[in-house]
Amino acid sequence: MTPAQTGPDEALLKIEQEGAVRLLTLNRPQALNAFTTALLVQLRDALEAAARDASVRCVLITGAGRGFCAGQDLSDPLIKPPIAAGEQPKDIGHLLDNYYIPMALSLRAMPVPVIAAVNGVAAGAGASLALGCDLVLAAESASFIQAFSKIGLIPDCGGTWLLPRLVGRVKALELALLGDKLPAAEAQRIGLIYRALPDAELAAEAMALAQKLSAMPVKALAATRQALDDALLLDFEAALRNEALLQSRLGFAGDYQEGTRAFLEKRKPSFTDR
Ligand code: T3D
Secondary structure, eight states, X not given: OEEOOOOTTGGGEEEEEETTEEEEEEOOGGGTTOBOHHHHHHHHHHHHXXXXXXXXXXXXXEESTTEEXXXXXXXXXTTOOOOSTTXXXXXXHHHIIIIIHHHHHHHHTOSXXXXXXXXXXXXXXXXXXXXXXXXXXXXTTOEEEOXXXXXXXXXXXXXXXXXXHHHHHHHHHHHHHHOOXXXXXXXXXXXXXXXXXXXXXXXXXXXXXHHHHHTSOHHHXXXXXXXXXXHTTSOHHHHHHHHHHHHHXXXXXXXXXXXXXXXXXXXXXXXXXX
């Protein structure tokens, strides 16, 4: 594994490259990798840099230490409730507008697949980060907590959009209203995540999956994500026409030519489009 680049404060987010996989490790283990504005900016910048870099064909996000991400850092002076008399509460909508939304939009727009390797607790916006990825693997000791309701907030960073789509309204309401800890195995059982697996296997399995995806036609994988998301907002005929539009674009791309040629020539394809 080689360091891919260094950020302004390298310690908050580790950026490494293994083959065509860009590994991003949230690195504030002392606070279960809770988000500060600096970490959010670095994560967004790292996602956008990976999106621009043709050598990157899959992104893998994980956390350092025993947590994945505990959501917003509640001790951040930008959001801490007023302590001194007369001090006004901060506008946390501003924090979402300027830090969470840009990061969440960059994640959703990635031109390559993104995997979350959830190594420990994913709470609040940390759960939204994981669930916003295309495939979520989690260690059996990991858990997902919609911690927002416990502190008087609603799910954010995409949580209200993602939860009902992933598990339906009834389960989404249960998770969001109660804010209880959902163990990884149960998250897999209800279809919230792709797979829970033994802790010792998580890192290697996640990297193997990322390498596998990176060798696939990633342009088509990103278009598949888009088509599935679009379809939830469209009627049947509009979804058919959207498929035709996306398929038409892919039909002109090199990967489709390569995929069909390789099939006919009975050889392994080598995909290069992005
Ligand atoms: O600005 C806005 O608020 C809008 C945006 C909101 C987005 C959000 O994400 S809101 C939700 C914020 N997150 C939470 O409410 C979760 C808070 N954390 C917890 O409930 C628990 O820490 C966990 C259930 C995640 C894990 O529990 P446990 O027992 O395994 O660990 P712990 O002892 O609570 O935490 C370990 C350390 O991490 C501890 O520090 P210490 O005492 O060892 O120095 C703890 O304070 C720190 N930590 C954990 N979560 C956060 C945190 N520090 C700052 N912010 C956190 N979110």
